[in-house]
Amino acid sequence: MTTPLNVNWPRDDYSRVPFWLYHDDDVYALEMERIFRGPVWNYLALDAELPNAGDFRTTWIGETSVVVSRGQDGIVHAFVNRCAHRGAQVVRKTHGNAIEHVCIYHRWCYSNEGDLIGVPFRRGLKGQGGMPADFDPKQHGLRRLRVESFHGVLFGSFATDESSGAARLESLHDYLGEFGRTMIARFFTRPICIMGYHRQLVHGNWKLYAENLRDTYHASLLHEFFVRYGLDRATQKGGVKMDERHRHNMNHAYAGTDSQDEARAAYADQKGVEVDRLQLRDTGFLKFVPEFTDGMNLAAPTIFPNFLLIQISNSLATRQIRPKGKDAFEIFQTMFAYADDTPEMIEHRMLQTNLVGPAGYVSMEDGEAIEIAHRMSATTLNDHTVIEMGGRGAITDTVHRLTEGPIRGFWSYWAELMDVEATGGVR
Amino acid sequence: MDETKRQAIRDLLIEYGLLLDDDKLEAWVELFTADCDYRIVTRENVEQNLPNVLIWCKGKNMLADRITSYRHVNEYNLHWDCHTISPPRIAAEADGSWRVAASYSLFQTTLEGQSRLFSVGRYRARVVFNDNAPRIREMVVVADTGSILTLLATPI
Numbered sequence: 001m002t003t004p005l006n007v008n009w010p011r012d013d014y015s016r017v018p019f020w021l022y023h024d025d026d027v028y029a030l031e032m033e034r035i036f037r038g039p040v041w042n043y044l045a046l047d048a049e050l051p052n053a054g055d056f057r058t059t060w061i062g063e064t065s066v067v068v069s070r071g072q073d074g075i076v077h078a079f080v081n082r083c084a085h086r087g088a089q090v091v092r093k094t095h096g097n098a099i100e101h102v103c104i105y106h107r108w109c110y111s112n113e114g115d116l117i118g119v120p121f122r123r124g125l126k127g128q129g130g131m132p133a134d135f136d137p138k139q140h141g142l143r144r145l146r147v148e149s150f151h152g153v154l155f156g157s158f159a160t161d162e163s164s165g166a167a168r169l170e171s172l173h174d175y176l177g178e179f180g181r182t183m184i185a186r187f188f189t190r191p192i193c194i195m196g197y198h199r200q201l202v203h204g205n206w207k208l209y210a211e212n213l214r215d216t217y218h219a220s221l222l223h224e225f226f227v228r229y230g231l232d233r234a235t236q237k238g239g240v241k242m243d244e245r246h247r248h249n250m251n252h253a254y255a256g257t258d259s260q261d262e263a264r265a266a267y268a269d270q271k272g273v274e275v276d277r278l279q280l281r282d283t284g285f286l287k288f289v290p291e292f293t294d295g296m297n298l299a300a301p302t303i304f305p306n307f308l309l310i311q312i313s314n315s316l317a318t319r320q321i322r323p324k325g326k327d328a329f330e331i332f333q334t335m336f337a338y339a340d341d342t343p344e345m346i347e348h349r350m351l352q353t354n355l356v357g358p359a360g361y362v363s364m365e366d367g368e369a370i371e372i373a374h375r376m377s378a379t380t381l382n383d384h385t386v387i388e389m390g391g392r393g394a395i396t397d398t399v400h401r402l403t404e405g406p407i408r409g410f411w412s413y414w415a416e417l418m419d420v421e422a423t424g425g426v427r
Numbered sequence: 428m429d430e431t432k433r434q435a436i437r438d439l440l441i442e443y444g445l446l447l448d449d450d451k452l453e454a455w456v457e458l459f460t461a462d463c464d465y466r467i468v469t470r471e472n473v474e475q476n477l478p479n480v481l482i483w484c485k486g487k488n489m490l491a492d493r494i495t496s497y498r499h500v501n502e503y504n505l506h507w508d509c510h511t512i513s514p515p516r517i518a519a520e521a522d523g524s525w526r527v528a529a530s531y532s533l534f535q536t537t538l539e540g541q542s543r544l545f546s547v548g549r550y551r552a553r554v555v556f557n558d559n560a561p562r563i564r565e566m567v568v569v570a571d572t573g574s575i576l577t578l579l580a581t582p583i
Contacts, residue, residue: 094471196472196479199574224500278500281488330574335479350480358575359467359481365502367578 005030007415009422010384013393014411020381022205022374027418028326034417035305036062036323037158039168041175043307043320044068044078044145046334047152048192049095054112057095060322060332061156061306066145067091067101068154071112076149078156079114079142090142114142148172150181151188153309153318176303177243183250183301186292187309187316191339195350198333200358202367204374206321206329207414212366213302213319214410216240216251216401217389221273222369225361227263228278229286230255231313232298232362235266239399245427246395246409247304253401255288255297255313285351288313302406304413312362314345315352327374333357395426432561433517436527436554439561444510444531447582452494455582460555460562461487467583469573470548481570481579493582503580509534509542510583512550520553524564527552531568533583535576546572546583 005027010016021027036042042061045068049057056069058081065081067090083090083103090103090110100117101110109118116137124130145156150172159169169175176184202209212218219232226232238253264275288297291314300310308319316337322330333356337349356363377383390403395412398405408426415421439458446455459465467481484490497503515529528551535545553565568583 095475194477196475196477197469197573198479198481199469199471200578201574201576203577222502225496228500278496280492280495282486282492285485285489346478350478351483351485353480354483357481359579361496361501364578364580368502368504371504371577 005418005420007418007420007422009415009425011392012422012425013395014408014415014422014426015387015392016384017387017411018382018384019377022207023326023378023381025326028205028323030418032062032064032323034419035414036064038417039157039159039166039170040305040417041148041155041157041169041172041303042305043303043318044147044154044156046192046194046318046336047076047149047154048336049194049334050076052097054097054099055095056091056098056101056112058091058093059320060330061145061158062323063325064158065089066156067114067142068147068156069101069112069114073113076147076154077113078145078147078154079110080145082142083108084116084140084142085119110142114144116140116142150176151184152192153184153188155307177248179241179243179250180248180301180303183299184309186294186299187311192316192336193339193341195335195337195346195353198331198335198357200331200333200367201324201328202331202370203328204370205326206323207410208370208373209321209329209331209366210302210305210410211407212370213300213308214240214249214251214406215404216406217404218369219251219401220267221270222365223362224273225278225355227267227273227275229283230258230260230263231286231355233258233263233267234401235262237399238298238401239397240401240403240406241397242395242406242409245413246406247413248302249406249409250299250301251401251406252296252300253298254295285348285354286313287348289345289348304410310356312355313352314349315356316349317356331358393426429519432525432556435556435559435561436517436525437515439554439563440512440515440527440529440550443563444512448508448510450507452497452582453491456487456491456494458563459487459490459566460557460564463487463490463562463564463566465490465563465566465568465582467568467570467579470569470571471573473569481575482582497580501580504535504577505538506535506581507538508545508581509536515550523555525554525561527554531583543576545576546570548572548583 050070067081088105107120122131159166235258237257241250302308306321318334320332387404395409465484472479511532513530518526533546536542548570551567
């Protein structure tokens with residue numbers, strides 16, 4: 001379908017990533033095919049967003065528009081939002097409830113399950129026109145994805161029985177692994193309610209964000225607010241934990257496991273970061289109300305390729321990476337709370353929303369960091385990154401955050417799916 | 428009397444936009460009451476009755492903190508802001524406060540002079556008079572532009 005890709009990795013541990021991989025049209029097209037439509041589980045939506053039969057939401061897998069829909073059977077289905085007739089977008093709203101989905105162009109009609117149930121003038125009129133007698137609507141439904149739910153988190157895969165990737169697709173259970181299962185279950189011990197959405201359009205390649213989510217080195221340097229208020233800093237107990245294949249990762253930290261003095265000493269020589277620079281008048285909203293038995297105040301499991309689940313203190317969210325061409329992507333964030341939260345807790349979570357999202361005190365910087373990296377790497381395509389924090393060679397979990405190991409893990413799995421692994425490349 | 432106050436509210440809104448555009452953010456904070464409520468929300472959430480916020484400052488201290496953090500700690504795309512604000516609709520409320528609504532367009536310009544449309548939406552405000560000076564007690568910025576370009580660091 002696309003021309004074979006050839007990548008000369010400067011090192012077999014993915015500590016050097018050629019810049020052209022962020023800027024190449026063929027690479028991008030191949031990523032859509034081999035990654036997003038390949039043998040992976042993509043985050044779709046949350047079950048709580050579709051409480052009733054007929055409820056639907058449009059989402060994105062790579063650059064494919066996908067409708068997630070609760071059928072009349074109560075089961076959640078997902079199908080490509082592209083009419084089987086002439087390729088038009090069928091569902092044009094972001095969400096809603098419908099008994100059927102009708103393409104406006106020629107009014108072809110689909111069920112909540114994505115089956116073609118109506119073709120106007122199929123039998124013609126007064127013996128004239130119409131579809132051929134052997135036209136079989138069953139063959140012209142919307143393309144279905146495989147859908148599975150884990151604790152109310154809905155994942156979808158294009159690797160269905162008819163596709164080539166099916167043989168390589170693990171069950172969702174195996175794909176998440178013990179690592180992913182444990183972490184997702186941690187967030188969904190109680191029913192949730194949806195607080196709303198954030199969208200952020202960043203002018204950079206989507207992989208820069210996949211790296212950013214696995215980059216614990218930058219967090220307490222770029223985001224000084226983190227450091228000042230002890231939300232996340234290198235002096236705290238914490239670390240990175242990956243699945244066996246190093247494609248998923250979790251950054252985590254425990255607030256209150258270091259002192260302000262320790263942090264001052266550690267950051268004294270780090271240019272640009274000052275532990276005590278910021279003096280807020282009202283710090284009430286920063287209060288951390290412990291609600292998980294593990295005591296973590298920051299937990300951010302990232303599931304390859306498009307999903308992040310994130311707790312920063314008492315703010316809770318999912319994030320989905322939605323590529324928009326090779327030079328942009330949207331971060332789609334769904335803020336949630338627990339259904340049995342008190343009104344005070346809801347307000348507290350909403351105030352902590354100030355920390356996260358496009359305007360977040362500890363997150364806004366990523367938009368700028370990614371854009372400047374994208375902008376300048378485009379000018380030297382044959383050069384490469386240097387990813388050595390935490391060491392070279394094998395990719396391992398750590399009990400500290402001064403590491404870029406999980407970024408190399410991402411590239412290792414990316415290279416496997418893209419069929420461009422380095423000779424003898426680490427996994 | 429009524430027209431004097433209406434004119435004062437119109438002037439307040441002009442001042443609001445120009446202070447932001449002139450980077451006089453600390454002076455902009457002074458247009459609010461001590462117990463103010465300032466939010467930036469998106470139309471996508473509002474139309475679904477979802478309470479999610481982009482920014483929520485409950486009280487003038489939190490609003491001032493936003494500016495302090497912007498000045499000293501946060502990193503962002505270096506830019507200038509330019510607001511265009513429509514003539515407001517102004518309605519007197521029974522409690523002596525005023526309901527104010529207006530549309531805005533916000534353009535951002537890089538330090539090398541390239542401009543882009545950054546956000547459009549509505550202001551929904553509640554204005555009160557303290558010693559004949561109008562102050563904003565409540566400001567809900569409802570952004571139609573829910574897909575924030577790059578990031579949101581400066582107030583709308």
